[in-house]
Amino acid sequence: xxxxxxxxxxxxxxxxxxxxxxIHRTTDHKSPYFxxxxxxxxxFDNDGTLWLEKPKVTEIVFITDLLKHNPQQAVTDGNxxxxxxFGAALGGVLSKARHFLAVKIKEMLSDGRWLVREFIxxxxxxxxxxxxxxxxxxxxxxxxxxxxxxxxxxxxxxxLKLFAEHGFKNYIVSGGSNYFVRAMCEPCYHIPPEQAIGxxxxxxLTDHGGQLQVELRPIPWFFDNGAGKVLAIESRIxxxxxxxxxxxxxxxxxxxxxSSTPGALCMMVxxxxxxxxxxxxxxxxxxxxxxxxxxxxIDMKNDWRLVFPEPLPPCTEIAE
Amino acid sequence: xxxxxxxxxxxxxxxxxxxxxxIHRTTDHKSPYFxxxxxxxxxFDNDGTLWLEKPKVTEIVFITDLLKHNPQQAVTDGNxxxxxxFGAALGGVLSKARHFLAVKIKEMLSDGRWLVREFIxxxxxxxxxxxxxxxxxxxxxxxxxxxxxxxxxxxxxxxLKLFAEHGFKNYIVSGGSNYFVRAMCEPCYHIPPEQAIGxxxxxxLTDHGGQLQVELRPIPWFFDNGAGKVLAIESRIxxxxxxxxxxxxxxxxxxxxxSSTPGALCMMVxxxxxxxxxxxxxxxxxxxxxxxxxxxxIDMKNDWRLVFPEPLPPCTEIAE
Numbered sequence: 001x002x003x004x005x006x007x008x009x010x011x012x013x014x015x016x017x018x019x020x021x022x023i024h025r026t027t028d029h030k031s032p033y034f035x036x037x038x039x040x041x042x043x044f045d046n047d048g049t050l051w052l053e054k055p056k057v058t059e060i061v062f063i064t065d066l067l068k069h070n071p072q073q074a075v076t077d078g079n080x081x082x083x084x085x086f087g088a089a090l091g092g093v094l095s096k097a098r099h100f101l102a103v104k105i106k107e108m109l110s111d112g113r114w115l116v117r118e119f120i121x122x123x124x125x126x127x128x129x130x131x132x133x134x135x136x137x138x139x140x141x142x143x144x145x146x147x148x149x150x151x152x153x154x155x156x157x158x159x160l161k162l163f164a165e166h167g168f169k170n171y172i173v174s175g176g177s178n179y180f181v182r183a184m185c186e187p188c189y190h191i192p193p194e195q196a197i198g199x200x201x202x203x204x205l206t207d208h209g210g211q212l213q214v215e216l217r218p219i220p221w222f223f224d225n226g227a228g229k230v231l232a233i234e235s236r237i238x239x240x241x242x243x244x245x246x247x248x249x250x251x252x253x254x255x256x257x258x259s260s261t262p263g264a265l266c267m268m269v270x271x272x273x274x275x276x277x278x279x280x281x282x283x284x285x286x287x288x289x290x291x292x293x294x295x296x297x298i299d300m301k302n303d304w305r306l307v308f309p310e311p312l313p314p315c316t317e318i319a320e
Numbered sequence: 321x322x323x324x325x326x327x328x329x330x331x332x333x334x335x336x337x338x339x340x341x342x343i344h345r346t347t348d349h350k351s352p353y354f355x356x357x358x359x360x361x362x363x364f365d366n367d368g369t370l371w372l373e374k375p376k377v378t379e380i381v382f383i384t385d386l387l388k389h390n391p392q393q394a395v396t397d398g399n400x401x402x403x404x405x406f407g408a409a410l411g412g413v414l415s416k417a418r419h420f421l422a423v424k425i426k427e428m429l430s431d432g433r434w435l436v437r438e439f440i441x442x443x444x445x446x447x448x449x450x451x452x453x454x455x456x457x458x459x460x461x462x463x464x465x466x467x468x469x470x471x472x473x474x475x476x477x478x479x480l481k482l483f484a485e486h487g488f489k490n491y492i493v494s495g496g497s498n499y500f501v502r503a504m505c506e507p508c509y510h511i512p513p514e515q516a517i518g519x520x521x522x523x524x525l526t527d528h529g530g531q532l533q534v535e536l537r538p539i540p541w542f543f544d545n546g547a548g549k550v551l552a553i554e555s556r557i558x559x560x561x562x563x564x565x566x567x568x569x570x571x572x573x574x575x576x577x578x579s580s581t582p583g584a585l586c587m588m589v590x591x592x593x594x595x596x597x598x599x600x601x602x603x604x605x606x607x608x609x610x611x612x613x614x615x616x617x618i619d620m621k622n623d624w625r626l627v628f629p630e631p632l633p634p635c636t637e638i639a640e
Contacts (some may be wrong), residue, residue: 038512084365129558166640170513192358193559194558196558200555204547204551205551214550214554227524230525231534234445234523235498235514236514238502239514253525257532257533270384
């Protein structure tokens with residue numbers, strides 16, 4: 001851990017040191033907490049832990065935008081947002097799209113937990129992913145006027161990178177849908193889709209003239225939150241993670257699951273920075289759990305030099 | 321592909337060549353079918369494709385053995401099989417084990433497909449895995465008098481190794497339970513548990529004096545067979561596999577899913593060797609699908625020099 005600072009966006013302090021100490025004790029052969037490569041599993045909540053979740057969770061914004069416009073109309077109406085967006089990106093796919101028969105959304109917004117229970121019946125998971133990718137490539141956050149994909153936390157990107165460079169397999173474990181998190185985890189975090197775990201709807205396999213297709217059904221199948229996060233990790237990864245990062249009450253059980261391994265690292269992101277991001281309490285459950293189990297709270301305002309990545313400087317032509 | 325033969329247990333012929341050609345066309349930068357590392361996903365059925373499944377599917381033998389003996393008694397009765405097996409291996413774990421209240425098994429043995437629907441209520445997934453590991457370390461196949469872990473197909477081990485060496489991520493996609501396949505995939509195939517996908521029961525998270533535990537519930541949640549295999553692959557991996565191996569009708573849809581990518585490799589293992597393994601038909605559905613989609617049948621008798629790995633030679637002391 002000499003030479004280049006692997007966490008340059010973190011102020012020196014106990015939290016930065018806790019992360020560096022963890023990497024040292026789990027990857028140094030002489031450490032009593034040394035962990036074999038295969039067991040280096042780290043889990044990260046997504047919304048509010050790796051990227052911003054205010055004023056609304058990003059997938060909710062996406063779905064709200066999606067439902068505002070009937071894409072069947074949009075394709076023929078070039079002036080609408082979806083016409084431009086989908087017309088260019090999806091063309092042929094949408095021309096085949098079934099009517100939105102069961103377009104309905106239930107946002108379960110209570111106590112920071114949510115699940116989109118019912119939305120698009122018969123839409124293929126590939127279509128949903130394409131829409132999410134297209135939307136992510138264009139949509140701007142209302143306050144910061146930047147793409148959502150740039151509103152990831154730079155200090156957490158450095159943690160993901162540091163972990164990966166030390167043989168850790170990083171998993172996203174999100175209450176958001178499996179289909180959305182898979183669309184954003186590669187461009188945002190360089191994490192492949194098989195390392196993204198989200199809430200799921202039931203799916204069905206259909207045969208369109210010999211072409212198999214996986215379609216969404218408006219029936220909730222698995223809610224990846226609270227105890228669900230532990231059950232998902234157990235089901236998908238088997239091994240206990242030895243590092244876990246979260247920010248809300250839905251992450252407490254996941255952190256407890258990780259903290260059963262001696263030497264584990266569990267931290268909660270605390271949104272304390274009204275100026276550079278948002279200021280809000282994670283709720284008493286999180287604060288109590290952090291105290292009870294000794295999980296450090298990452299103080300966004302005081303721990304982070306930088307919240308979001310620096311925008312790329314404007315590209316200017318070099319005069320001859 | 322010069323020098324050492326990567327598939328020494330395969331006779332020269334069209335099927336061996338098909339595998340070598342596939343590796344060449346997907347990993348040679350100059351090939352029109354070249355595939356980036358991240359998309360090199362291969363899926364393998366387990367029972368009858370990577371290891372033997374006769375006279376009974378191995379997990380069925382395991383569960384039958386498990387249910388023959390009440391482990392609560394067994395711990396106090398050193399003479400019983402389970403007394404010896406569990407007494408040594410599990411000791412403390414079992415002393416805490418809850419009574420088998422809902423011990424019941426439904427073997428759905430019809431047309432080669434099966435699912436253990438109900439078995440042990442409240443047993444933790446960790447316990448089940450430990451039992452499976454202990455059983456696998458001791459149990460012998462009635463005909464071959466060898467541990468089941470040695471009754472994997474040597475030619476398929478070579479395929480797994482060849483694929484892995486060329487950047488492929490190999491997944492087991494089994495109708496067997498997630499919990500059993502994870503116990504055997506690492507010792508048998510060097511495949512980590514997060515690359516094993518199986519049928520699942522519902523689980524619940526329980527708190528035992530501060531210790532969280534994931535327990536099995538006797539409620540089927542997901543049957544990883546037929547269309548289920550495609551839905552599981554879609555849910556877990558996202559990307560389409562570009563190679564798929566199976567042996568029964570429950571694998572047809574998985575092979576069709578993989579074969580939607582140009583240049584994909586799909587093969588069915590055909591059990592034609594009564595002498596060295598077993599001889600049985602995969603059924604007309606498989607034979608018809610193989611003809612319709614052009615999937616080669618691996619003829620165990622004529623394609624494979626060796627079926628199972630050579631037993632290790634006996635260890636003899638070297639005289640001074």
